[in-house]
Amino acid sequence: MHTLPQQLANGLFLGSMYGLIAIGYTMVYGIVQLINFAHGEIFMTGAFGALTVWNCLPDGMNIWAALPLMLIGGAIVSVLIAVGAERFAYRPLRGAPRLAPLITAIGLSLALQQAIFVWYPGADNAKDFPQLGTHPYHLGSIAIQRNDIFLVAAAVVCMVGLAAFVRTSRTGRAMQATAQDPDTAQLMGIDTNRIIVIAFAIGGLFAAVAGVAFGLKYGQITYNMGFQAGLKAFTAAVLGGIGNIYGAMLGGLVLGIAEACATAYIANIPGMHQLGGQGWANVWAFVLLIVVLLVRPQGLLGERVADRA
Amino acid sequence: MTDIPLTEPLQPTPLGTTHPDAARSDSFVTLPPGVARIATLVGVAGTIVSTFMSWTYTSAFPGDLTVNGYPGGLQVLTLIGAILTGLVALGAFGVKGLTWLVPNRSPNAVLLLAAGTFATTWYAVIAIAQELGGLANLNPGGFVAAVASLVLLVGTLGLPIDRQPLDPSGAEYYELGRLSENGPARGTYRWLRQARLNHGELPVPDPARAPAWVQYLTIVVVAAAGVKVLTYGLATGYTELFIGYLILVVFTLWAFIAAGLTRQFSKITADHRPFAALMGVVAAVAYPFVQNNEHWANLGVNILIFGTVALGLNIVVGLTGLLDLGYVAFLGVGAYAAALVSGSQYSIWSGVEFPFWAAALTGMAASLVFGVLIGAPTLRLRGDYLAIVTLGFGEIFRIAVNNLDGVSGPKVTNGPNGISQIPDLSVFGYNLGDPHQFGSITLGRFANYYLLMLVITVIVVLVFTRASDSRIGRSWIAIREDETAATAMGINGFRVKLIAFALGASLAGLAGTVSAHVTYSVVPNPYQFSGAAPPNSAFLLAAVVLGGMGTVSGPVLGAALLYIVPEKLGFLQRYELFAFGVTLILIMRFRPEGIIPNRRRKLEFHQDEALLPAQQALGDGTAALGKAGA
Amino acid sequence: MTTTTSTTTEPARTPDGTPLLEASGVIMRFGGLTAVRDVSLTVNSGEIVGLIGPNGAGKTTFFNCLTGLYIPTEGSVTYKGTVLPPKPHLVTKAGVARTFQNIRLFANMTVLENVLVGRHTRTREGLISALIRGPGYHRAEARSRERAMELLEFTGLAAKADHLARNLPYGEQRKLEIARALASEPGLLLLDEPTAGMNPQETRATEELVFAIRDQGIAVLVIEHDMRFIFNLCDRVAVLVQGEKLVEGTSEVVQNDERVVAAYLGEPFEPEAAPATAGSGPAAEPAPEAAEESAEESAEEAAAEPAGEPAEEGAAEPAAETVAEPEEGRDPEPAAESHPEPTPADPDPEAGPGTQEQENDR
Structure with missing residues (x-):
């Protein structure tokens, strides 16, 4: 199991999930320069939304048939929360000092997390999530879980869809314009409020997909899973160049692969045998972030933003 | 001069205008x-x-x-x-x-x-x-x-x-206009606006x-x-x-x-700042004597530790405008450093027992080193990166101290068990662990630590006020207000920010050294981003924001509130963090300047008279310049 | 500045003609867009030099290159013979201070504190001395305050020293920006549209202020849209169009240069479409505002046409300013932003009204 191709594949799966969440961060940041700290919780509520749908469906229903419904349920929850957060928490703060929306985001993140903890039945403990099946497929020496196939497929579909949307649709172009310069975009007749809402909605949608994928992958979801995942995803967004949607996905993949490889191989480095393993994976992820920020502050695909006078 | 909120809600009304x-x-x-x-x-x-x-x-x-x-x-x-x-x-x-x-x-x-x-x-x-x-x-x-x-x-x-008179800038009219899209809300809003006292x-x-x-x-x-x-x-x-x-x-x-x-x-x-400060200290010293009860003294120590750390964070967040989301890790670094040199038998250097001053310096130095390590790569970048890197650092710290147990990593911190049996401090031969008699009043262990911590709080307050009202403090605030303009005025932004960041870190480290001794043991659990009890990074940030950014009394008050209210309202336990999150959102929405916003109360009295002393003081120089300018 | 208290200033008025600031061959590219092409400019000591040009001509970008905010793609900038380091704070330390087109004060600091921040490079007290507060610290602080109050006196803001900068009226905010820049004891002051949004009285006051600054031996380089202001004030004027320096010379030379007129009014030159006079005064004046308007329009057209990469350039040229000044659109710049005065009039701005104006004004 510890072969390099296997680790790369593991990293790819993990990274796809980070990338999906990171898209939400990067789109919102690209347009309103806001770190939506609550995005990790939006991801988490998406997973709980999907679980709720599953619990409402009749017992013994085929998971493959239920999956689309779960995705829709999760997406509705996540998108509603994301859009609601924008409308009622962030929008009134536009033009406020830079720290104000950040602190609001932290508050929102805590409130969402605790709301699930307190009011979702049984959420004090980890909740079991339905599984796609336990028998892995084998591709040469690589074992691939079914849920990982779902994850990669979802990531590819989402990315292609998003790229097409941003490139070709009117709204997508308006989005790019707003990201470039909100004021001018507004003068050009673009309803920037609508664009911002759409950015939040897309972020929520992708987070919900990632939430379902997380549940399938790990078999359990918890009320506080959003914090770590959000932190990683934001790291991925910064790694890839914040504001760039392709960068977010690339950053996610790089981060996922780096984490998988660090878990497996760091311990083999002489003198560091105690610093490998799952426990240290997050540490290496952040070390990677700091190194990237030192070497290439704008991220892998980011463009250097000229200092504004 | 030290109370500088980020926003000021209304133009001050000058003294002497007619009663409206x-x-x-x-x-x-x-x-x-x-x-x-x-x-x-x-x-x-x-x-x-x-x-x-x-x-x-x-x-x-x-x-x-x-x-x-x-x-x-x-x-x-x-x-x-x-x-x-x-x-x-x-x-x-x-x-x-x-x-x-x-x-x-x-x-x-x-x-x-x-x-x-x-x-x-x-x-x-x-x-x-x-x-x-x-x-x-x-x-x-x-x-x-x-x-x-x-x-x-x-x-x-x-x-x-x-x-409340309507905002002269017209912002309220603008808001009313914006609300017109949805009718009933507007009526309510107008009523609320006009009802404002x-x-x-x-x-x-x-x-x-x-x-x-x-x-x-x-x-x-x-x-x-x-x-x-x-x-x-x-x-x-x-x-x-x-x-x-x-x-x-x-x-x-x-x-x-x-x-x-x-x-x-x-x-x-x-007008009487030194006397007021003295009375504040006297009142704080009186507390363990008036409330002569170990439970409340313990609460007092914890509030002071929490408040002092919040004050240190206020230098970073309130004065310099850098968002540090992993600040509690610096408290942790200080606490662990002090625990390691405390002579505890669970420390890897169990033979080493530093005197308090040396332990305090060790804690500060360790935090300082970490502050510089984190700050140096990130403070050159845009501010948002600092938020994420500090958040990451907070996580790394928690993970690292959990794993440095000799099994999943090198043995330094004993993992989740932490370093326990930290001996009591002894300052000038005065063992803080023993009760001491003052007249008819006995000061117990926590009261002793309370008084020690009070000294440290006073030091931190002094550092805060002196630094903020000086060349370096002004450059911090300038960076917070407009970094580009600040660098164009000759301020080396990176250097100045790094100083603020490192200073904040070392003050937290100092508080950490005391907290290690107060609690007998140091464990990883309190040093995380958010948790049910202070101190954690989210609560620290909230103490600063709730109390009033950039002020001295604000974060201390915020810390006290955040400590006492959950302690007293035990029934809230399950909802506490939820209420906390919602409170943060509401404060940002309705009172972003915090409880103590008023840096400029004093000025309101002076708007008209301000020039008098200035003119007297500057008679000569003014004349010279006037000539040169003519 | 010539004051009794200041220590590091140079003597009043170094002899004219010594080059103070020399920019040679400055080129600034943003990706495929060249915002400043091969501009050379010299400011001599004791001189007031104007920099004019249509919107998007690259004036502010050029300023940013001079002050280290941007690192020029090519070319060099020297001050008193030494190359300026590409860091804004080091440029200020070397003796070049600036103001901003869109006022950038420290809004929540008092007026006095704003000026004290300007003193940063001329004082040395660090954190340690601030904490210890020895006699040296008190002395330095007192001197800084004294100096700052002098500057406030000089700019007429002393009465408001304790006000928050955000509460000042617009015109005084501009003055405060100048006072703050002067606090760094510069040898050269760069003013970016110091009269934008001011009424005529305020503009005249600013004019006096700039003269007074020059009289203290500080050279001034000023960007302005108000032609009257520029031609009154400046010993020399350079015209920047599409990132290139078109002309440089005395006010008269510049006003009479056909290329400048063409650049401002558009090519081909059509008398009917030419800009207006404000018909109020006895002399027919080509109102600078009006010139500005058409300049803006024609600049947009012109930018699209002649340059190398037609489509991209046209779109990108205004964007150059946008990159530099994201908040430009919010500035109350009546001249640049609105087009309210359609009065048709004087077809021939070459009639040299500038000189008349100067006579009228002075």
Whole structure:
């Protein structure tokens, strides 16, 4: 199991999930320069939304048939929360000092997390999530879980869809314009409020997909899973160049692969045998972030933003 | 000069403008003026009388409200509220000898106090009825109290009220216009806007005209009253009393603001800053002697540690505008460093036992090193990156100390078990672990640590005030306000930010060294981003934001609130963090400047006179420049 | 500045003609867009030099290159013979201070504190001395305050020293920006549209202020849209169009240069479409505002046409300014942003009204 191709594949799966969440961060940041700290919780509520749908469906229903419904349920929850957060928490703060929306985001993140903890039945403990099946497929020496196939497929579909949307649709172009310069975009007749809402909605949608994928992958979801995942995803967004949607996905993949490889191989480095393993994976992820920020502050695909006078 | 909020809600009204009677508009309830006043006074009298009656049959409700002729428990709060309301009402009506209670002569203070009395009384009555199962459990005294306080409230609602003048910048009109899209909301919003009470923007007499001894006495009395009110609150034995206390304190403070008293008081403290600071310290030192109880001393130490760390964070966040989301890790670094050199047998260097000063320096130095390691790569970048890197650092710290247990990593921190059995400190041969006798008062272990921590708090306050009112502090604030402009003024942004970041980190490390000894053991658990109890990074940030960014007293007050309220409201436990998150959102939405926003209260008195001393001081230089400029 | 207290200033008025600031061959590219092409400019000591040009001509970008905010793609900038380091704070330290087109004060600091921040490079007290507060610290702080108050006196803001900068009226905010820049004891002051949004009285006051600054031996380089202001004030004027320096010379030379007129009014030159006079005064004046308007329009057209990469350039040229000044659109710049005065009039701005104006004004 510890072969390099296997680790790369593991990293790819993990990274796809980070990338999906990171898209939400990067789109919102690209347009309103806001770190939506609550995005990790939006991801988490998406997973709980999907679980709720599953619990409402009749017992013994085929998971493959239920999956689309779960995705829709999760997406509705996540998108509603994301859009609601924008409308009622962030929008009134536009033009406020830079720290104000950040602190609001932290508050929102805590409130969402605790709301699930307190009011979702049984959420004090980890909740079991339905599984796609336990028998892995084998591709040469690589074992691939079914849920990982779902994850990669979802990531590819989402990315292609998003790229097409941003490139070709009117709204997508308006989005790019707003990201470039909100004021001018507004003068050009673009309803920037609508664009911002759409950015939040897309972020929520992708987070919900990632939430379902997380549940399938790990078999359990918890009320506080959003914090770590959000932190990683934001790291991925910064790694890839914040504001760039392709960068977010690339950053996610790089981060996922780096984490998988660090878990497996760091311990083999002489003198560091105690610093490998799952426990240290997050540490290496952040070390990677700091190194990237030192070497290439704008991220892998980011463009250097000229200092504004 | 140290109290610098990020935002200032309103342009200050200069002292000396005419009393804006024009803004005093209709009361909420239409009553003939005489009737309103009489109702107010009758309500006060009735409420006072009611507190001497028995409110309930049984002593099952805590505080024993069954006694006739003597108030107890919540009745005392009602009594205090009613007396204050009566005095302030008489002052507002112009009764000689009491007008100083309402320097701006605004009836708003009366309304707020009446509302506080009403809320406390009705809370008590409802709590009795609910806990004992029905209104039948109320004695006539309870009904009298309820009715009398209602009469009081209605009476004050009939008084004319000073409204908040509309924002001169027109921002409110803009908001009204924006709301027009959805009709009913607009009506409500307009009503709320117009109903807003004027909070202390009305002109008040300059207290500097009062004799000096009056001003000094005021400071002493306020400091003493502060200790008394605080210790009373801490000593409240049951939740109902604490809630009643909280209601009354909030409304009373609000009323004092509305009356202009706080404005006068901040002017006095600004004029006599050293004396005020001294009295503040004296009051803080008095606390363990007045509240001579180890439990409350322990609470005091924790509040001081928490507040001191919040103050350090305030340098980073409030002054320099850098968002540090992993700040508690620096506290942790300090605590672990101190634990390692404390001589604890669980430390890997169990033989090493540093004296306190050396341990404190070690803790500071360790935090400083980490601060520089984190700051140096990230402070060159845009501010948002710092937020994520510090958040990441906080996580790394927690993971690392959990894993450095000799099994999943090198053995340094004993993992989740932490380093325990940290010996007590000994300062100048005075062992803080042992009780010490001062006259008739015995100071226990926590009281000793409280006093030690107080010294450190004073040091941090000094560092904060001195640094903020200096060349380096000004450059921090300039960076916060506009980094590009600051660098164009010759400020090396990176260097200055790194100094702030490192200073903040080392102050947290200093507090950490004490906290390691106070708690006997250091474990990874408290040092995380968010958790149910302070200190954690989210609570620290909230203490700063809630109290008032850039101020000295703000973060300390915020820390105290965030410590005491959860401690006292135990029943909230499950909802505590949820309430905390929602509170953060609401504060940012409605009062982003925090509880103590007023950096410039002092200036409001000076808007017109400011040039006088300046002109005198600068006579010569001015002439020279005038010539050169001509 | 010539004051009794200041220590590090140079003597009043170094002899004219010594080059103070020399920019040679400055090129600034943003990706495919060249915002400043090969501009050379010299400012001599004791001189007031104007920099004019249509919107998007690259004036502010050029300023940013001079002050280290941007690192020029090519070319060099020297001050008193030494190459300026590409860091804004080091440029200020070397003796070049600036103001901003869109006022950038420290809004929540008092007026006095704003100026004290300007003193940063001329004082040395660090954190340690601030904490210890020895006699040296008190002395330095007192001197800084004294100096700052002098500057406030000089700019007429002393009475408002304790006000928050955000509460100042617009015109005084501009003055405060100048006072703050002067606090760094510069040898050269760069002013970016110091009169934008001011009424005529305020503009005249600013004019006096700039003269007074020059009289203290500080050279001034000023960007302005108000032609009257520029031609009154400047010893020399350079015209920047599409990132290139078109002309440089005395006010008269510049006003009479056909290329400048063409650049401002558009090519081909059509008398009917030419800009307006404000018909109020006795002399027919080509109102600078009007010139500005058409300049803006024609600049947009012109930018699209002649340059190398037609489409991209046209779109990108205004964007150059946008990159530099994201908040430009919010500035109250009546001249640049609105087009309210359609009065048709004087077809021939070459009639040299500038000189008349100068006579009228002085």
